Amino acid sequence: MENPVSKKLDIIIPAYRMHSQSFNNALDGIxxxxxxxxxxxxxxxxxxxxxNLVNCRYWLANVLGIEDKxxxxxxxxxxxxxxxxxxxxxxxxxxxxxxxISPLVYQKLLxxxxxxxxxxxxxxxxxxxxxxxxxxxxxxxxxxxxxLFGQIGLMRRVLGYKGMKYDVDEHIKY
Numbered sequence: 001m002e003n004p005v006s007k008k009l010d011i012i013i014p015a016y017r018m019h020s021q022s023f024n025n026a027l028d029g030i031x032x033x034x035x036x037x038x039x040x041x042x043x044x045x046x047x048x049x050x051x052n053l054v055n056c057r058y059w060l061a062n063v064l065g066i067e068d069k070x071x072x073x074x075x076x077x078x079x080x081x082x083x084x085x086x087x088x089x090x091x092x093x094x095x096x097x098x099x100x101i102s103p104l105v106y107q108k109l110l111x112x113x114x115x116x117x118x119x120x121x122x123x124x125x126x127x128x129x130x131x132x133x134x135x136x137x138x139x140x141x142x143x144x145x146x147x148l149f150g151q152i153g154l155m156r157r158v159l160g161y162k163g164m165k166y167d168v169d170e171h172i173k174y
Contacts, residue, residue, distance in 0.1 A: 004110045006117055012138055013109055019145045020102050020174050023053065026152045026164050027091065034159050035091045044082045046155050049148050050094045051076045056148070057101045060141040063121060063134055064108040068101060079144075106174035109138070 004013055027050065035046040051072055058070035070076065072089050089097075117135035130136055153164045 002110050004112075006112055006114045008114060008117055008135055009109055009112070009138070012142060013106075015142050016106065016109060017172075017174065019142070019149065020106070020172055021168050022149050022164070022166070023095075023098055023102075024169065024172070025167060026149055026156070027095065028165070029161060030091065030156070030159075032091050034161075036088070037159060038082075039155075039158055043155070044151065045088075046152055047088045047091060047094070048076075048082045049152050049155070050091065050098075051088060052079055053145060053148050054094050054097045054101070055079075056141050056144050057098065057105055060138065061101055061105045061108070063137045063141075064105065064112060064116075066101075066104055066108055068104065070101075071097065103174040 004010065027046075030046060035050070038045050055070050055073065055076035058068065058073070061068055072094075075083075075086055075088060112134075117133065117138070119134050120132060121134045121137050122132050123137060123140070125132070149164075156162070156164060
């Protein structure tokens with residue numbers, strides 16, 4: 001692993017990179033047709049989950065000062081509820097966006113300083129034991145990604161796919 005400027009991210013960066021690996025593994029073999037299936041019309045579909053993963057990476061990019069915007073932000077911003085009247089992007093489009101923004105965020109995570117991570121960043125949760133700063137936003141993003149990967153893992157099994165593997169692609173350096 002490359003050495004981050006901030007030692008505060010020593011535990012975060014491996015988690016971030018594992019999520020980059022998990023993204024491909026979680027979606028391995030899932031067809032576009034299956035990616036829009038909802039269970040008993042009460043669950044989110046995989047496209048919604050993947051769109052939220054991509055949006056989370058763009059959101060983190062913006063927190064860290066990267067100005068790129070999620071082209072599907074209006075559909076996914078703030079974990080907006082699934083809306084069956086909307087046309088969602090394809091799985092392939094979302095995969096491309098993930099691999100476009102993720103290396104940029106990774107490089108920023110390596111370069112960000114403690115001073116930048118300590119900068120106030122309001123996220124409106126008003127939890128007494130969670131300071132609202134950029135460092136905790138990074139942590140919140142990792143937690144959100146964990147949650148979404150868990151949902152995709154469950155959907156894989158419900159849809160008849162094998163469980164997600166934890167294979168590592170050494171070519172993914174972010």
